[in-house]
Amino acid sequence: MKFLRLALKNYRGIAASEVNFAPTGVTVVRGPNEIGKSSIVEALRVLFEYKDSSKHSDVMAIQPVDKDVGSEIELDVESGPYRFTYTKRFHRERRTTLRIDAPRRENLTGEDAHARANAILVETLGDDMLWKVLAVMQGEKLALPALEGQSQLSRCLTLAAGGARSGAREESLFDAANEEYSQYFTDSGRPKKELEAQRAAVEASRTLVLDLQTRLDKLELEIAESAALKARLQRLEARLDEESKSCARHAAHWSTLEALEKRREKAAQSFETAQARASAAIAELRARETLVEEKQRIEKQLAKTQAEISAAAPALLAAQSELEAEEKRVASARASLDASSTLRQRRARDVESLRQRERFALLTEKLAQIERERRAAEDAERVLATNTLSAAVLEELEKIARLLSIEDGVLALAAPSVRIEARAARKIAIDGVEVALDSAQIVERSVPRELSIEVPGVLSIQVQSGKGTEVSRKKRDDLREKFAEACFAAGVGDLAAARVAHAAHASAQATLSTRDQRLREILGGSTLDAIAREHATLRARIDTARAEADSAHGPVDATRALADAMRAPVDAAPSSVETEQRNPDRDPPFVESVEDAIALAERAQAAEDVARNTLKEIEKRVALTRGAHEKLAQAQRDRARDQEREARELSELDRRLAIERARVSDSEVLARKTGAEADVVAAQREHATAEELWRAQDAERARALLEGAQAAVESIRRDIQATQLSLKSVETSLLIQGELGLGEELDDARTTCERVQAEFARVERRARAAKTLFELLRDERAAARRATRAPLQEQITRLARIVFPGELAIELGEDLTITSRTSRGVTVPFESLSGGTREQLSILTRLAVAMIVSGDEGVPVVLDDTLGYTDEDRLERMGAALALAGKTCQVIVLTCVADRYRHVPNARLETLAHAT
Amino acid sequence: MRFLHTGDWQLGMTRHFLSPEAQARFSHDRTESVRALLALAHERACEFVVVCGDVFETNQVSRSTVIRALDALATSRVPVYLLPGNHDPLDAGSVYRSPTFVEKKPAHVHVLDDTTPRVVRPGVEVVGAPWTSKRPLVDLCASAAENLEASAGTLRVLVGHGALDVIAPNADNPALVRLANAEAAIASGKVHYVALGDRHSSSSFGSAGRVRYAGAPEATDYDEVKPGHVLVVDLERDTFRVEEKRVGRWNFVTLRAELSTDSDLDALQAQLASFTDKERTIVKLTLVGTITLAQEARLSESILAPMREIFGAIENWERHTDLVVRSGDADFESIALSGFAANALAKLRTASASSDAVTRESAEDALALLLRLARRRA
Numbered sequence A: 001m002k003f004l005r006l007a008l009k010n011y012r013g014i015a016a017s018e019v020n021f022a023p024t025g026v027t028v029v030r031g032p033n034e035i036g037k038s039s040i041v042e043a044l045r046v047l048f049e050y051k052d053s054s055k056h057s058d059v060m061a062i063q064p065v066d067k068d069v070g071s072e073i074e075l076d077v078e079s080g081p082y083r084f085t086y087t088k089r090f091h092r093e094r095r096t097t098l099r100i101d102a103p104r105r106e107n108l109t110g111e112d113a114h115a116r117a118n119a120i121l122v123e124t125l126g127d128d129m130l131w132k133v134l135a136v137m138q139g140e141k142l143a144l145p146a147l148e149g150q151s152q153l154s155r156c157l158t159l160a161a162g163g164a165r166s167g168a169r170e171e172s173l174f175d176a177a178n179e180e181y182s183q184y185f186t187d188s189g190r191p192k193k194e195l196e197a198q199r200a201a202v203e204a205s206r207t208l209v210l211d212l213q214t215r216l217d218k219l220e221l222e223i224a225e226s227a228a229l230k231a232r233l234q235r236l237e238a239r240l241d242e243e244s245k246s247c248a249r250h251a252a253h254w255s256t257l258e259a260l261e262k263r264r265e266k267a268a269q270s271f272e273t274a275q276a277r278a279s280a281a282i283a284e285l286r287a288r289e290t291l292v293e294e295k296q297r298i299e300k301q302l303a304k305t306q307a308e309i310s311a312a313a314p315a316l317l318a319a320q321s322e323l324e325a326e327e328k329r330v331a332s333a334r335a336s337l338d339a340s341s342t343l344r345q346r347r348a349r350d351v352e353s354l355r356q357r358e359r360f361a362l363l364t365e366k367l368a369q370i371e372r373e374r375r376a377a378e379d380a381e382r383v384l385a386t387n388t389l390s391a392a393v394l395e396e397l398e399k400i401a402r403l404l405s406i407e408d409g410v411l412a413l414a415a416p417s418v419r420i421e422a423r424a425a426r427k428i429a430i431d432g433v434e435v436a437l438d439s440a441q442i443v444e445r446s447v448p449r450e451l452s453i454e455v456p457g458v459l460s461i462q463v464q465s466g467k468g469t470e471v472s473r474k475k476r477d478d479l480r481e482k483f484a485e486a487c488f489a490a491g492v493g494d495l496a497a498a499r500v501a502h503a504a505h506a507s508a509q510a511t512l513s514t515r516d517q518r519l520r521e522i523l524g525g526s527t528l529d530a531i532a533r534e535h536a537t538l539r540a541r542i543d544t545a546r547a548e549a550d551s552a553h554g555p556v557d558a559t560r561a562l563a564d565a566m567r568a569p570v571d572a573a574p575s576s577v578e579t580e581q582r583n584p585d586r587d588p589p590f591v592e593s594v595e596d597a598i599a600l601a602e603r604a605q606a607a608e609d610v611a612r613n614t615l616k617e618i619e620k621r622v623a624l625t626r627g628a629h630e631k632l633a634q635a636q637r638d639r640a641r642d643q644e645r646e647a648r649e650l651s652e653l654d655r656r657l658a659i660e661r662a663r664v665s666d667s668e669v670l671a672r673k674t675g676a677e678a679d680v681v682a683a684q685r686e687h688a689t690a691e692e693l694w695r696a697q698d699a700e701r702a703r704a705l706l707e708g709a710q711a712a713v714e715s716i717r718r719d720i721q722a723t724q725l726s727l728k729s730v731e732t733s734l735l736i737q738g739e740l741g742l743g744e745e746l747d748d749a750r751t752t753c754e755r756v757q758a759e760f761a762r763v764e765r766r767a768r769a770a771k772t773l774f775e776l777l778r779d780e781r782a783a784a785r786r787a788t789r790a791p792l793q794e795q796i797t798r799l800a801r802i803v804f805p806g807e808l809a810i811e812l813g814e815d816l817t818i819t820s821r822t823s824r825g826v827t828v829p830f831e832s833l834s835g836g837t838r839e840q841l842s843i844l845t846r847l848a849v850a851m852i853v854s855g856d857e858g859v860p861v862v863l864d865d866t867l868g869y870t871d872e873d874r875l876e877r878m879g880a881a882l883a884l885a886g887k888t889c890q891v892i893v894l895t896c897v898a899d900r901y902r903h904v905p906n907a908r909l910e911t912l913a914h915a916t
Numbered sequence B: 001m002r003f004l005h006t007g008d009w010q011l012g013m014t015r016h017f018l019s020p021e022a023q024a025r026f027s028h029d030r031t032e033s034v035r036a037l038l039a040l041a042h043e044r045a046c047e048f049v050v051v052c053g054d055v056f057e058t059n060q061v062s063r064s065t066v067i068r069a070l071d072a073l074a075t076s077r078v079p080v081y082l083l084p085g086n087h088d089p090l091d092a093g094s095v096y097r098s099p100t101f102v103e104k105k106p107a108h109v110h111v112l113d114d115t116t117p118r119v120v121r122p123g124v125e126v127v128g129a130p131w132t133s134k135r136p137l138v139d140l141c142a143s144a145a146e147n148l149e150a151s152a153g154t155l156r157v158l159v160g161h162g163a164l165d166v167i168a169p170n171a172d173n174p175a176l177v178r179l180a181n182a183e184a185a186i187a188s189g190k191v192h193y194v195a196l197g198d199r200h201s202s203s204s205f206g207s208a209g210r211v212r213y214a215g216a217p218e219a220t221d222y223d224e225v226k227p228g229h230v231l232v233v234d235l236e237r238d239t240f241r242v243e244e245k246r247v248g249r250w251n252f253v254t255l256r257a258e259l260s261t262d263s264d265l266d267a268l269q270a271q272l273a274s275f276t277d278k279e280r281t282i283v284k285l286t287l288v289g290t291i292t293l294a295q296e297a298r299l300s301e302s303i304l305a306p307m308r309e310i311f312g313a314i315e316n317w318e319r320h321t322d323l324v325v326r327s328g329d330a331d332f333e334s335i336a337l338s339g340f341a342a343n344a345l346a347k348l349r350t351a352s353a354s355s356d357a358v359t360r361e362s363a364e365d366a367l368a369l370l371l372r373l374a375r376r377r378a
Helices: A039-049 A110-125 A130-134 A151-161 A168-184 A193-256 A258-386 A391-414 A467-490 A495-523 A528-553 A558-567 A576-581 A594-663 A666-696 A699-738 A742-803 A835-852 A872-886 B020-043 B063-073 B099-104 B140-146 B179-187 B262-273 B293-310 B329-333 B339-352 B357-377
Strands: A002-011 A014-020 A025-030 A071-079 A082-090 A095-102 A106-109 A417-421 A426-430 A433-437 A442-446 A450-455 A459-464 A808-812 A818-823 A826-829 A861-864 A890-895 A908-911 B002-006 B048-051 B080-082 B109-111 B118-121 B124-128 B155-161 B193-197 B203-205 B211-213 B229-235 B240-246 B251-259 B281-292 B313-316 B322-326
Touching: A002 A039, A002 A890, A014 A025, A014 A908, A025 A872, A039 A071, A039 A082, A039 A110, A039 A861, A039 A890, A071 A110, A082 A110, A095 A110, A106 A110, A130 A835, A130 A861, A151 A742, A151 A835, A168 A742, A168 B339, A168 B357, A193 A258, A193 A699, A193 A742, A258 A495, A258 A528, A258 A594, A258 A666, A258 A699, A391 A467, A391 A495, A417 A450, A467 A495, A495 A528, A666 A699, A742 A808, A742 A835, A742 A872, A742 B339, A742 B357, A818 A835, A835 A861, A835 A872, A835 A890, A872 A890, B002 B020, B020 B048, B020 B063, B020 B229, B048 B124, B063 B099, B124 B140, B140 B155, B140 B179, B155 B179, B179 B193, B179 B211, B193 B229, B251 B262, B262 B281, B262 B293, B281 B293, B293 B313, B293 B322, B293 B329, B293 B357, B329 B357, B339 B357
Parallel strands: A025 A890, A025 A908, A861 A890, B002 B048, B048 B080, B080 B109, B124 B155, B155 B193, B193 B211, B251 B281, B281 B313, B281 B322
Antiparallel strands: A002 A014, A002 A071, A071 A082, A082 A095, A095 A106, A417 A442, A426 A433, A426 A450, A450 A459, A808 A818, A818 A826, B002 B229, B118 B124, B203 B211, B229 B240
8 A cells, every 4th residue: 555645625724735655765744833743644544534424523623723614635545456546525515536547447426435445445455454553643652553463464474474374263263272171271281170079089989999899808808717717616626525535544544643642742841841940950059159159259359448448547647637737827828818908908998088088178178268258249249239339320420410510601601690890888688698899899690590689778670581591501400400319319429429339339349240250269160069068978977987986996085086187197096906917117007198098008908919829829739738638538438338338248148148048958959950960861761762652653754644635625625715706706797797788889889980980081081182282272373473473573673773773682572562672681671661762663663564564565654743752863763764664665754843854865855835 | 390490680780881870770670570580480380489599799788789689589478499609608708697688588588508408398309509608619519419319209409509510611610510410410310400500691401401500580791691581490200391481671782883984873873773672771882993083073972972871881892992083184174274273283183193092092182172162163
């Protein structure tokens, strides 16, 4: 099939345009953007698919916007032997015409034209319309073409693979075989449950047959055994009869021999008794002799022990006296140590006592100081209680006094003054006070408020200060009053008295403020309470010590004692021991100072240590002496015990021997032994005689025969019993088994077994046939598919090698779509490839298909505005691939960017006109 | 004096080629034949019935078989003498000593458990030669006759079991019944008729014909001659007459057919259809020839399968069957496969011509299946 010419009128944005396609090779159709994408593919599809009367949205879409005109598509086509022009006008003045030029002329219109056009396509291309699959509209370009079931392609591929094609009939056969196979086998090829169950049933039925056969065999054995047992029983009974007779014969013979047997037995018994008696007599004699010997032995031992005791006595005595002397020395050394200890303790007490007294004196002094401080503080507090004239109060007073004097000055300046100049001496009264004036005497008076001047008998003048001085005066009067109040409050009359009082106040305050500091110094970190407590404790102790000393050495003058206490010497009376041991040079009777007392105490300690060491040494020595003595004493005690025991044993032996002799005398014991030995000789003789007689009769053999016969009878009887028992048991078993119908059951089981086996064999054979057929069909089918895939895969790979440099392999799936691309050893699934690569591969696939079906059945590849995702370098290579395909196929490319395809050599360039 | 001679009832016998339903029918009919022969004895005024061994198929028959047998025996008052044979010997496991048998046995039924003559009526005695084990070491009939004295006024029937030396393939078997001994006993007048069992075909031996097998009253196998009969015997010292009466209903048939064309198949079909009493007929087929896959399909699916539903049984006698199925071009002409299916078909056909039997069979089966599936689809 080839498209030769396409003419569009009123098609989307195109008013009228016509393009001619190269029958073989690449035609690039340039179309402006606005005409709508995919116009060519769309136009082809609309033309072939829809009747002119169609209202389908695809058809409606091609009408130009806002123009009520008919859209017209006209196409010149070559397909197989046909060459025709197919025209359709939609929307308005609808019409369909088909003008066939070859192989013979035909002109059709309307429905007939539509039908005929479709018939020609089907006739020349088959049902599948492969060209539609190879036409790519924009928006579809990433998808791989759906090639599976494309019979035209499949036919070509099969031809290319050199095989015959298969179709629905074969697929249907395959499905049927699969169904048959599925009756017996699972998808994974294992036998189905039913088949396995049937096999198990066969096994079970075989097992049942075997089991029954075994049981029946056992039954047969039992039957045989039963017969054998019966026969044996018969034989045994015959033998029993025989043996019984023989036994009777032997018994008769034996009874004659029985008397001899008895005598022999009796003699043997007597001989045995006599032997036993002789043994007893000999034993008694031996016991008596042993007793006597033992007595002699112990007597000898006792004498020896006694001699040893006497020999050891002097040494023990000497050791004893030495020990006693040593022990005396120990006592003396221990007494000496005690005396040293007592003296050392006393010295220590003296040291303590002296220290206490020193301390007591110090504390007494401190208490006195504290008392003095307390009194001074009390005096100060008393002063402060009445004297309030602190520094602040004094300052306040002085301040008021200062202000007052200022106000007085002010007032004096402000007040009017009266100047009276006497012209003559005259007495006048000023404010009632008579003043005698000399002539020319001038009297000046200030008028604080008012002043009355009277010249008696002449006149009276009243001078008033007027309002101008009123304020000053008031102020001054207030201050004066205030000052008076302050003085009164402070308890003083005037400022001078206040200053004296303040000096006393300050002194008392100073006393108080320094008191604490002084007290702390006196206390030296302690508290008054602690000091008082310690003082009291010490006093009590000193008193106690004094009292003790008094009671020990008689009453002492209390005054003297107090004086002693205050002087704090140690004046304890020496103890009697001290007195005895005192060395006037080293140990002066009185000491006054602590240091001396300590020296004395250390000396006493040293003396005590010497005494203790001496005692230890002496004690070590005495321990040695005691050990030696103890050893000697122990040895002597052991000997005494031995002596005692031996004496006891001797007396016991004496007692036993006496009892024994009282029972049987020594001579009697000897006589008995002799008599018993004679009896033995006699019994032995009789025994030998009887034995001889017995042997002469061969009685032994007779008895052995009898016993043998009896045993045989007994044994046969036992055998018979056992056989009867076995027979009974077998018969019982048979009785039970016989009723079970095992034979018939076995026949049944065999029949069943054969039936299920045959049935299973038939099923198995059918299953095997199904398996053989299905697996063969499956393998052949897969192989066929693989084979037909190969040419397409090769063609795509060939094209892809142009586009993608380097090593490259393309893998196709069952459905003929690309599953993966392997480039430089890396395999990438198709879905994971980039959009551009996918688009390129999908175009290459179409080109490959077109190349495969090229020839009379060839179909064009129509690409609408593709390769938008492709870069420049790749575009160049795609151009080469398009050109290669163009050598055998018709390739039509619609683009609005014609430049994309400049790399396609020998491409025909056409333009789809824009609307005018 | 008239009595009925029978034997080899083989009650409890099963046949492996029978379907369960057919087996049930077979077992039922075997008991029915006992009733029939007792009815005959009654009808023909027989004085007694002798059953010459193998009354039961085995000593280890089921209780129900024993009970059904005794129930059938109880339908008549005619005295019946049962002889233990090689299938049901009087050993420790004997069915005749089983509690069920002892308890249910009717008074007129007697077991010939020793060789002591049983007096049926004064002047008529039955002497048994019972089997006491499966492998006796003597001619039991001769032993039984040995102790007998000839008696002028007494007719004696010796009841025995076993193969006669004159027809036995192994002459060394010590248990064989020596025809000479039997004839001597008859000649000496100790016995007047030797009633034998073991052989399922009715047959007579000896110069006077007084040594006889009655045959099985119901057929049990293909190789039996005139089975299904009992003998009504009129016996006198000087004369005797034997009448064979059929009581059995089953037939065992061996059928041989050569198959190579469709008409051969037609013939076989017609022959099978022609049998009367098909449900009591057991056929053993011997098929010879070469047929196509399609013919084989017709044979097994259209001819044998439906017939098997009707007949007692249709067996293939494997040993004698030589039927070769060859897939021919004709088989595959109609189905016209191409592509992978054609390849598969070609491979199968190659394999079907293989010299290896297993490969060939497997390929033929697969071809037959392919043919069936392809036709079904078409």
